[in-house]
Amino acid sequence: MIKSFLASVFLLSTILGFSQPNDSLAEPVLPIEKTNLLKNINFTFDMRMEFRAYTFRGGDHYYNGIQFQNGHTALGISGKLHERVNFNFRNRFNKGGNVQTLDQLGSNIELAYIDVKASPVLNILLGKMPAFYGGYEYEFSALEVLEFNDIYNNVLAFVTGAGITYQALENHKFGLQVLNSRTMHYDDLYGDIVAENIQEPDWPVAIVGNWRGSFFDEKFQTIYSMSYGNEVKNRGTYFFTLGHKYQNQNLTLMYDFHYSYEQVDTKGVMTNILGDDWVAEEVLYIENWLRAEYRFSPKFKGLLSLMTSSAYGNVITDQDHMRTSYGVIPTIYYSPFKNIDIRFFLAYIGRYFDYSEYAIENLDQSSYNKNEVRLGFIAPLLLF
Numbered sequence: 193m194i195k196s197f198l199a200s201v202f203l204l205s206t207i208l209g210f211s212q213p214n215d216s217l218a219e220p221v222l223p224i225e226k227t228n229l230l231k232n233i234n235f236t237f238d239m240r241m242e243f244r245a246y247t248f249r250g251g252d253h254y255y256n257g258i259q260f261q262n263g264h265t266a267l268g269i270s271g272k273l274h275e276r277v278n279f280n281f282r283n284r285f286n287k288g289g290n291v292q293t294l295d296q297l298g299s300n301i302e303l304a305y306i307d308v309k310a311s312p313v314l315n316i317l318l319g320k321m322p323a324f325y326g327g328y329e330y331e332f333s334a335l336e337v338l339e340f341n342d343i344y345n346n347v348l349a350f351v352t353g354a355g356i357t358y359q360a361l362e363n364h365k366f367g368l369q370v371l372n373s374r375t376m377h378y379d380d381l382y383g384d385i386v387a388e389n390i391q392e393p394d395w396p397v398a399i400v401g402n403w404r405g406s407f408f409d410e411k412f413q414t415i416y417s418m419s420y421g422n423e424v425k426n427r428g429t430y431f432f433t434l435g436h437k438y439q440n441q442n443l444t445l446m447y448d449f450h451y452s453y454e455q456v457d458t459k460g461v462m463t464n465i466l467g468d469d470w471v472a473e474e475v476l477y478i479e480n481w482l483r484a485e486y487r488f489s490p491k492f493k494g495l496l497s498l499m500t501s502s503a504y505g506n507v508i509t510d511q512d513h514m515r516t517s518y519g520v521i522p523t524i525y526y527s528p529f530k531n532i533d534i535r536f537f538l539a540y541i542g543r544y545f546d547y548s549e550y551a552i553e554n555l556d557q558s559s560y561n562k563n564e565v566r567l568g569f570i571a572p573l574l575l576f
Contacts, residue, residue: 233271235575238335240264242568250545250560262286263568264335268303276309280321284334292375294396295320295352299375302350317355317369323348324355324367324402326417326433327448329481335572339541341481342501342517343450346459348374351398363406373398373421373429390456390471391425398422413437427455442487450479462505465514465551476504491528497521507550514551518544525570535570 240263247256268282282303289298297304297320305319329337329344339345353371360366373396374381398421405414415435422428432451437444454475457463462472479502485495499519505512523539541564551557 230576233269236268237573237575238264238266238268238333239571239573240335240568242566244564244566246562246564248560248562251558253560266302266335278307280305280307293377293380294372295375297352297375313359315357317357320350320352321355322350323371323398323419324369324400324417325349325419325431326402326415327435327450327481328415328437328446328483329448330433331415335570338521338523338539338566339519339543341479341499341519342461343452343459343477343479346461351375365404367402369400371398371400372396373423378424390427393422393425396423411438411440423456423458429454429458444485446483448479448481450477450481452477461503462514465503465555465557466505466507467555472505474506478502491526493525493527495523495525512548512550514548516546518546533572537566537568537570539566540564541566
């Protein structure tokens with residue numbers, strides 16, 4: 193991570209012409225008289241730092257802790273290369289940087305794609321990009337979300353491939369992507385954990401489609417999506433999301449419904465429940481997510497996130513319920529500055545994980561809860 197940060201700083205210095213001349217480079221790559229080319233380039237530096245106090249209680253286990261934490265640190269570069277070509281790049285420093293065996297990028301490189309405007313209503317995206325999954329929880333950057341629900345906490349959100357967006361009508365936009373379904377080859381991802389009916393496919397591919405709708409002068413909006421991805425040969429994941437948003441003056445309400453049927457577990461929740469070093473199969477996840485935001489004044493905003501997630505697996509009969517998790521996250525934001533977006537926040541994160549009787553008695557699981565208080569700041573900084 194340190195090497196990535198230093199490399200990014202060096203790149204910025206070189207582009208801006210701040211590097212010192214030497215025998216091999218007498219002039220900067222971008223002479224100062226050409227710096228007007230940067231007018232279409234944006235450099236962002238996103239930060240979230242917090243002071244955490246947390247407790248864990250479950251079964252015979254109890255622990256607590258207090259610490260400072262860098263929850264999110266990322267450098268982004270985006271802009272217009274041509275009147276019809278944009279690019280987007282983002283490096284998140286507090287993620288692993290090992291090069292992935294399938295897409296040949298480190299997992300810390302979240303975005304690296306170009307967006308080509310093929311026509312006034314059609315765009316083509318190429319590179320490593322966010323999948324077009326639906327719902328408003330997914331719309332938020334990890335900078336903005338203190339804790340995701342189980343599916344989006346474990347989903348592979350940034351993958352390499354190609355996509356198109358089509359503005360069919362003024363208030364209706366459609367998207368379609370063909371992507372790698374993972375960033376690593378199967379053996380590198382799962383190691384020696386292989387079932388008899390699990391084989392590496394010729395192409396681990398995912399197809400993602402979505403629809404964005406806007407109604408009643410944008411007061412009510414939707415983001416629906418459906419996707420299919422084959423992690424292994426002839427077996428895949430069917431993922432559906434229905435996202436809804438209502439906004440009126442100072443109040444915003446969002447509700448998402450998620451349904452993910454996985455012939456081979458890709459989220460890992462059921463695999464962790466079953467244990468015994470094997471990948472769970474025929475898994476179902478069903479989730480609900482609700483977020484309410486209210487702006488009390490230009491400087492104060494409150495929000496409340498509520499979530500549930502249920503996990504099912506074929507253990508005794510088809511789709512046995514194994515676990516349900518619940519979450520509540522009330523947060524207060526304070527924004528003291530007018531011309532820069534720096535928000536100080538105080539939040540409580542409560543999570544409860546309730547295991548079924550079968551999981552407790554036969555799979556050595558126990559229900560538990562986590563409670564956490566965070567005090568910190570969020571700063572999506574536009575450097576220039």
